[in-house]
Amino acid sequence: MPDQQAQVCPVCKVRIVKAAGGDKVLFSSGPPGTRSRLSARVCQFVKKNGCINKDPNLIGDIKSEDYYKPDL
Secondary structure, three states: OOOOHHOOOOOOEEEEOOOOOOOOOEEOOOOOHHHHHHHHHHHHOOOOOOOOOOOOOHHOOOHHHHOOOOOO
């Protein structure tokens, strides 16, 4: 994946890469995710100007598995 396809959020520093089937979010740790997972875990709490994950059409539906669930 060439870096020119990646966007870096100035707020949370996560990378979003255009990919077939939907954008891939590269978190600082853990497996890649989706824009909906990013929104559920980060964006809903950090409401600052400059966030690149605000468009509901790009985020899509947030599912219950998108939210953070610590291992019990």
